[in-house]
Amino acid sequence: MTRQLVLGIETSCDETAAAVVSEDREILANVVFSQIDEHQPFGGVVPEIAARAHLSLLDGLIERAMREAEVDWSDLSAVAATGGPGLIGGVIVGVMTAKAVAIATGLPFVAVNHLEGHALTARLTDDVGFPYLLLLVSGGHCQLLEVEGVGRYRRLGTTIDDAVGEAFDKTAKLLGLGYPGGPAVERAALEGDPARFKLPRPMVGRPGCDFSFSGLKTAVRQTVSRIDQPSSVDVADLAASFQHAVAGSLRDRCRRGMQLFADAHGAGRPFVVAGGVAANAVLRADLSALSGEMGMAFVAPPPALCTDNGAMIAWAGLERFRLGLTDALDFAPTPRWPLDPNAQIAIGAGVKA
Amino acid sequence: MPTNHANEDVSPIADADAGFQLHIRLADVEATRVLAINLARISRQGDVLALEGDLGAGKTEFARAFIRARAGSAIEVPSPTFTLVQEYEFGDENALDSLRHVDLYRLVDAEEALELGLEEAFETAICLIEWPDRLGLALPAKNLTIRLRFCDIPEARIVDIEGSSLWWRRLTEAGVINA
Numbered sequence: 001m002t003r004q005l006v007l008g009i010e011t012s013c014d015e016t017a018a019a020v021v022s023e024d025r026e027i028l029a030n031v032v033f034s035q036i037d038e039h040q041p042f043g044g045v046v047p048e049i050a051a052r053a054h055l056s057l058l059d060g061l062i063e064r065a066m067r068e069a070e071v072d073w074s075d076l077s078a079v080a081a082t083g084g085p086g087l088i089g090g091v092i093v094g095v096m097t098a099k100a101v102a103i104a105t106g107l108p109f110v111a112v113n114h115l116e117g118h119a120l121t122a123r124l125t126d127d128v129g130f131p132y133l134l135l136l137v138s139g140g141h142c143q144l145l146e147v148e149g150v151g152r153y154r155r156l157g158t159t160i161d162d163a164v165g166e167a168f169d170k171t172a173k174l175l176g177l178g179y180p181g182g183p184a185v186e187r188a189a190l191e192g193d194p195a196r197f198k199l200p201r202p203m204v205g206r207p208g209c210d211f212s213f214s215g216l217k218t219a220v221r222q223t224v225s226r227i228d229q230p231s232s233v234d235v236a237d238l239a240a241s242f243q244h245a246v247a248g249s250l251r252d253r254c255r256r257g258m259q260l261f262a263d264a265h266g267a268g269r270p271f272v273v274a275g276g277v278a279a280n281a282v283l284r285a286d287l288s289a290l291s292g293e294m295g296m297a298f299v300a301p302p303p304a305l306c307t308d309n310g311a312m313i314a315w316a317g318l319e320r321f322r323l324g325l326t327d328a329l330d331f332a333p334t335p336r337w338p339l340d341p342n343a344q345i346a347i348g349a350g351v352k353a
Numbered sequence: 354m355p356t357n358h359a360n361e362d363v364s365p366i367a368d369a370d371a372g373f374q375l376h377i378r379l380a381d382v383e384a385t386r387v388l389a390i391n392l393a394r395i396s397r398q399g400d401v402l403a404l405e406g407d408l409g410a411g412k413t414e415f416a417r418a419f420i421r422a423r424a425g426s427a428i429e430v431p432s433p434t435f436t437l438v439q440e441y442e443f444g445d446e447n448a449l450d451s452l453r454h455v456d457l458y459r460l461v462d463a464e465e466a467l468e469l470g471l472e473e474a475f476e477t478a479i480c481l482i483e484w485p486d487r488l489g490l491a492l493p494a495k496n497l498t499i500r501l502r503f504c505d506i507p508e509a510r511i512v513d514i515e516g517s518s519l520w521w522r523r524l525t526e527a528g529v530i531n532a
Contacts, residue, residue, distance in 0.1 A: 013435075051468065087437060089468060140435030161413065162432045170408050170434075214432070218409035222507050335436075 004077040008314025011054040011094035012086025012114045018061040019310030020069035023318060025124055028069035030311040031061050051089030058097050073105045080317020083111030084334030091333040099329050108326040110317040115339050117312035119147055122272040124315040125301040131269060133261040135254055138275035139165030142211045144257040145339060150319045155343035156257045157209025164246060165277045167213035171220050171242050175235050185239045186280050192240030197223055199241050201248035209257045216245055247286045258294045271296040279303035373521040381508040385411050386418035393422035395527045396479050401493050403485035406501035411510060416454050416481045423452055434458050438469050451478040457487035467491055
């Protein structure tokens, strides 16, 4: 008996990626084109924002993914692509390519919500069952979601200003650390004293589960500006203090989310952390400890599957395909596509998607 | 319209051809918001506001207050750093109020910025542009520059406002700034 395989394409943000996954949770190929080495001279600039970069890379990446997976078009069950949210130019490139494959091969097309790709990754890596509580933390998003099923989400909280990954990137910039900012701050913080600088822990003690990181960024800036010629020790201490403040804020918000989740679904369900920021080992350890304390099973996909990739799109596409949720070829890329369209507006705040 | 800027220190250099430049001291973030709201009230389609300032200076806070004033309610205004552009449309089809909140922080050159469809937006929408230096010469000359600077007190900012004589007339006639 042949198993179902899906090709997944991701072009909604900075990464161009293609992957093939199977219904029995095997990743046959997962190719991500990343120019991070070339980004570094620009201190946080991402050349792949241009749609033409995705365009010039994507065909080759798909070819390579198919070759590494050792599969032919006829072995596939469907082709999936990120349909939003994200940068419209990039999304169009991925969606048009997937549609072209669908037309040429007769395969069904599945449009995947990028956030659902992150949300369902834990089912690919750890076979997690519904429902579970999800903390989605990346450069563009910071949300707490109840995941009740494929396509069924309830947003408990979101950032009212900056995403947590954005706060890491900008803190790295303020401290003169490299790009990408997340790993750079984490590395610098290893040597630092998290107790040296008293930084605000945003939203701690406030009702609800919303996040805020803009004020923390400004506090880092002000702290840096008070130090005359910061030494490497100052930078390390500030990086550690910043990370400590982020952790404190995330812990407080997640604890509230866990209580709400337990009220709705009972105790002992999984707590999943996904998105690029979930690659941070300190935050992971912290949230894992909190999970234990709250009686939840902690799940975090390996770092390579936390950052943007094609496997998560292929997997979400496969989950949707199995439920008969394929899309017509007139599907229009959707720059804004919330997982929970009924979410309450965060007071004084913004949602990312 | 009340100007309502605490410690206002207007030092305009107004010239029919060269335009104007003035500096206002904003006591806190609330004063930044009041300035944004006053500018939102007189803005119209085709206006380009260039928001300059270092990380944490309050550009997004300014934009948030501006956008909410246009919307007429406390709608969600996320940071556009990651998505580069956030589009807003208010009003109905008879009087569509189209607004773009743009953050070019992550870009290298003007070519990339223009790929975001900004040229058309400069004519048809109100554009709030953070990190406008990335646009280089592609930043329309008609723009009003709002530059937020840090000063001696952590909460306070100095704002430089620069624009054409046309902007000067609009701002003074509406009472946003005192001539």
